[in-house]
Amino acid sequence: MTTSGGELMERESIRSRPFPVPEYLERLARVQEAMARSDLSALVVADPANLYYLTGYNAWSFYMPQCLVVPVRGEPHLFMREMDAQGAHYTAYLPVEQIHGYPEDLVHRPDRHPFDWIGRQAVELGVLEDTPSARVGVETDAPYFSVRSHLALRAQLASAELVDSHELVNWVRVVKSPLEQDKLRVAGEIAQNVMRIALEHVEPGRRQCDVVAQIQYAQALGARKLGGDYPAIVPMLPTGETAGTPHLTWSDLPLRPGEATTVELAGVYHRYHVPLARTVSLGPPPAELRRCADAVTEGLRAALEELRPGSTGHRVQAAFADAVGRHGYVKGSRVGYSIGVGYPPDWGERTISLRSGDLTRLQRGMAFHVILGMWMEGWGYELSEPVLVGTGPDGAVERLAPLPQDLVVKD
Amino acid sequence: MTTSGGELMERESIRSRPFPVPEYLERLARVQEAMARSDLSALVVADPANLYYLTGYNAWSFYMPQCLVVPVRGEPHLFMREMDAQGAHYTAYLPVEQIHGYPEDLVHRPDRHPFDWIGRQAVELGVLEDTPSARVGVETDAPYFSVRSHLALRAQLASAELVDSHELVNWVRVVKSPLEQDKLRVAGEIAQNVMRIALEHVEPGRRQCDVVAQIQYAQALGARKLGGDYPAIVPMLPTGETAGTPHLTWSDLPLRPGEATTVELAGVYHRYHVPLARTVSLGPPPAELRRCADAVTEGLRAALEELRPGSTGHRVQAAFADAVGRHGYVKGSRVGYSIGVGYPPDWGERTISLRSGDLTRLQRGMAFHVILGMWMEGWGYELSEPVLVGTGPDGAVERLAPLPQDLVVKD
Numbered sequence: 173m174t175t176s177g178g179e180l181m182e183r184e185s186i187r188s189r190p191f192p193v194p195e196y197l198e199r200l201a202r203v204q205e206a207m208a209r210s211d212l213s214a215l216v217v218a219d220p221a222n223l224y225y226l227t228g229y230n231a232w233s234f235y236m237p238q239c240l241v242v243p244v245r246g247e248p249h250l251f252m253r254e255m256d257a258q259g260a261h262y263t264a265y266l267p268v269e270q271i272h273g274y275p276e277d278l279v280h281r282p283d284r285h286p287f288d289w290i291g292r293q294a295v296e297l298g299v300l301e302d303t304p305s306a307r308v309g310v311e312t313d314a315p316y317f318s319v320r321s322h323l324a325l326r327a328q329l330a331s332a333e334l335v336d337s338h339e340l341v342n343w344v345r346v347v348k349s350p351l352e353q354d355k356l357r358v359a360g361e362i363a364q365n366v367m368r369i370a371l372e373h374v375e376p377g378r379r380q381c382d383v384v385a386q387i388q389y390a391q392a393l394g395a396r397k398l399g400g401d402y403p404a405i406v407p408m409l410p411t412g413e414t415a416g417t418p419h420l421t422w423s424d425l426p427l428r429p430g431e432a433t434t435v436e437l438a439g440v441y442h443r444y445h446v447p448l449a450r451t452v453s454l455g456p457p458p459a460e461l462r463r464c465a466d467a468v469t470e471g472l473r474a475a476l477e478e479l480r481p482g483s484t485g486h487r488v489q490a491a492f493a494d495a496v497g498r499h500g501y502v503k504g505s506r507v508g509y510s511i512g513v514g515y516p517p518d519w520g521e522r523t524i525s526l527r528s529g530d531l532t533r534l535q536r537g538m539a540f541h542v543i544l545g546m547w548m549e550g551w552g553y554e555l556s557e558p559v560l561v562g563t564g565p566d567g568a569v570e571r572l573a574p575l576p577q578d579l580v581v582k583d
Numbered sequence: 584m585t586t587s588g589g590e591l592m593e594r595e596s597i598r599s600r601p602f603p604v605p606e607y608l609e610r611l612a613r614v615q616e617a618m619a620r621s622d623l624s625a626l627v628v629a630d631p632a633n634l635y636y637l638t639g640y641n642a643w644s645f646y647m648p649q650c651l652v653v654p655v656r657g658e659p660h661l662f663m664r665e666m667d668a669q670g671a672h673y674t675a676y677l678p679v680e681q682i683h684g685y686p687e688d689l690v691h692r693p694d695r696h697p698f699d700w701i702g703r704q705a706v707e708l709g710v711l712e713d714t715p716s717a718r719v720g721v722e723t724d725a726p727y728f729s730v731r732s733h734l735a736l737r738a739q740l741a742s743a744e745l746v747d748s749h750e751l752v753n754w755v756r757v758v759k760s761p762l763e764q765d766k767l768r769v770a771g772e773i774a775q776n777v778m779r780i781a782l783e784h785v786e787p788g789r790r791q792c793d794v795v796a797q798i799q800y801a802q803a804l805g806a807r808k809l810g811g812d813y814p815a816i817v818p819m820l821p822t823g824e825t826a827g828t829p830h831l832t833w834s835d836l837p838l839r840p841g842e843a844t845t846v847e848l849a850g851v852y853h854r855y856h857v858p859l860a861r862t863v864s865l866g867p868p869p870a871e872l873r874r875c876a877d878a879v880t881e882g883l884r885a886a887l888e889e890l891r892p893g894s895t896g897h898r899v900q901a902a903f904a905d906a907v908g909r910h911g912y913v914k915g916s917r918v919g920y921s922i923g924v925g926y927p928p929d930w931g932e933r934t935i936s937l938r939s940g941d942l943t944r945l946q947r948g949m950a951f952h953v954i955l956g957m958w959m960e961g962w963g964y965e966l967s968e969p970v971l972v973g974t975g976p977d978g979a980v981e982r983l984a985p986l987p988q989d990l991v992v993k994d
Contacts, residue, residue, distance in 0.1 A: 231828070231831050232817060234928055235726070235816075235929035255828070255958055256828065256829070256830055258828055259821075259827060259828020259829075262825050276915050276917070280933055280934075282749055312731040313731045315726060315729070316726060316928065317729070318723060318724050318725065318730075319721070319728060320723040322733075338693055379810055381804065385803035385804045388796070388799035388802070390796075391796075392796035393796045394835065397835070399791070399833070399834065399835025400792060405646075410670075417666075417669055418666055419642040419643045419666075420674070421641070421812075421813060422810070422812075424809060504687050505666060505687045505690075517643070517646035517927060525690070525691060
């Protein structure tokens with residue numbers, strides 16, 4: 173069945189690559205095939221999740237311009253700040269000849285930019301072709317490929333056309349390999365541990381930041397002997413009146429008796445994320461919250477039942493909407509999204525959404541965070557379920573963090 | 584003298600605005616003055632640190648397109664995803680009429696983009712003028728203003744010109760108000776607490792992730808009764824051979840006797856960051872590391888001596904270079920940068936660097952992280968000093984986290 177975390181640890185050195193080199197080569201081949209189908213001569217990959225996926229490169233260096241240039245045929249090359257390039261081979265499988273560092277004096281200058289250098293070098297190396305027929309894909313919606321990076325790169329290319337990659341690498345990532353599924357299982361165990369600890373510490377009078385301290389401690393500790401990695405999003409715990417707004421972080425005010433707190437966090441292992449959300453009521457919940465929670469639990473079951481190979485996000489959303497609609501609830505936003513490798517600021521993959529109109533066929537090995545947030549005027553409810561598609565019994569979902577699916581009530 | 588943290592807590596509700604409204608109005612006025620000088624008719628602010636600085640808006644919503652549109656005269660307007668707009672007034676001082684939510688169906692679509700909507704609305708509201716003489720500043724190097732956002736906004740403007748803002752708001756942020764200085768003092772106390780705990784837990788045989796767990800716990804706990812906020816960068820602790828590369832995060836491998844670990848972390852209070860770095864040797868350090876550490880301590884003292892109102896980053900770097908040069912060391916990268924409000928992925932302000940050629944006149948109330956990283960082949964040394972300029976005795980620096988400035992040796 174599944175590989176245990178213990179075995180995983182035995183067979184890999186974690187400071188080095190979390191996957192064997194053939195897995196990276198297979199990923200590269202799939203990306204290059206997709207590039208050929210999209211008629212791209214090269215692809216400039218800047219999203220740190222895509223860099224990690226394709227090479228294993230992993231460091232907090234994405235606040236400076238960096239990228240992997242993938243030609244449609246041949247070897248990819250990494251470009252980054254010199255001080256980072258020096259140690260990139262500790263995590264990236266690429267030989268040092270394919271890792272290039274730009275000089276320090278390009279950092280934060282109004283008159284020149286690292287992508288001037290990167291563009292020139294890539295053309296010289298031949299990984300970027302600068303001819304009228306060359307079409308170079310760029311990740312126009314990736315968080316760390318700035319407008320200036322884009323303009324500088326374009327200025328370096330006399331003839332080639334820059335085109336939108338349309339999340340090409342992200343789409344290759346949606347079906348998880350068996351080894352990736354194992355990473356998600358470990359992350360799921362961590363998420364469960366962390367959520368249990370969070371629920372234990374949400375108590376009247378405790379400061380929000382004290383609960384977060386416990387959560388962050390548990391996130392790094394991990395599960396069994398496997399250490400946890402940092403989450404792409406910090407723990408979120410909107411509470412009381414502010415639980416009606418989803419992305420508030422925390423303060424040092426105490427939690428109050430009689431109020432509800434929504435807790436959203438992730439377990440992370442080797443950058444693979446399993447997010448998880450629950451709601452805790454400190455004291456008997458108002459009838460309205462209880463009624464909402466019951467409807468959402470029913471809706472979740474209906475959604476999971478529909479989340480199968482061959483189905484679509486559209487149908488999953490419809491199943492949820494029907495179930496909660498019978499109780500008079502409507503949810504305007506999507507009910508989930510694809511998950512896997514994540515870096516700040518987001519643990520979603522920016523590909524498949526579980527929502528009306530998304531007709532992508534679901535496949536075995538995809539992973540989703542089914543997240544049901546009901547954000548009302550002055551209160552809110554959240555319940556979520558991270559799952560693998562099709563790896564459960566009879567093609568059902570495999571729950572990655574199987575905790576009870578109810579409102580948590582503490583008296 | 585300085586306001587104590589206790590008083591700070593008394594006079595503000597932390598879930599709401601950490602600064603009184605007149606301070607926001609003063610900041611807005613300074614930004615609009617700078618815009619007038621740069622001949623900008625409007626400015627589209629996307630950097631979350633700039634949003635927070637100008638309005639107090641604070642949530643983990645920056646992974647979706649959002650911005651503040653500031654006209655050169657008149658009121659600014661916030662634009663964000665509908666679910667976030669709903670609760671933005673919990674943190675932003677703006678009246679709800681100046682907060683606008685874009686519909687959920689614009690999220691992650693290949694064929695439409697939130698900035699189509701934002702551009703149209705802003706023109707309709709009159710905060711963006713779309714005339715041939717209009718010059719609209721955009722933050723082309725901000726982390727969360729994507730290329731697609733830029734292209735979508737440009738497509739909405741028939742006549743107005745989009746121009747680079749050249750970090751206009753970041754430059755307004757460089758001199759800290761008395762209230763901001765107080766935030767930094769609290770953050771400095773947190774940083775000291777956290778570093779003490781980190782140094783205590785760096786022990787042979789402890790896993791790197793266990794040390795991080797302690798650091799993250801202490802970061803959220805804060806100092807005295809003031810809770811800590813999340814750092815823009817996770818704790819970094821390159822160790823042993825990998826200490827020669829600066830931005831590696833952690834693994835679950837144990838720390839080894841005889842090896843050195845560099846620890847870089849921040850204390851954060853109300854988004855104000857005080858970063859801090861130290862190096863620990865587990866056992867007697869090699870002569871080479873000791874020699875380097877002594878030279879760097881001498882260099883740090885020389886740099887701090889030069890870090891005064893009226894001086895420049897150029898001179899600070901030269902003072903350091905001279906001091907370590909006498910011992911045969913050369914450091915290629917800058918020796919520090921301006922700090923203040925931070926959001927992932929960076930706690931630097933992207934303005935003043937302490938380096939050769941930076942001739943910005945230093946002023947009282949500026950804040951810097953003087954960071955001396957010596958990244959060698961197979962080993963490294965880091966020492967840092969976060970400071971306020973000119974608020975110490977006789978115009979000297981005020982050290983925000985005054986720990987001993989030496990290599991930490993544990994036997």
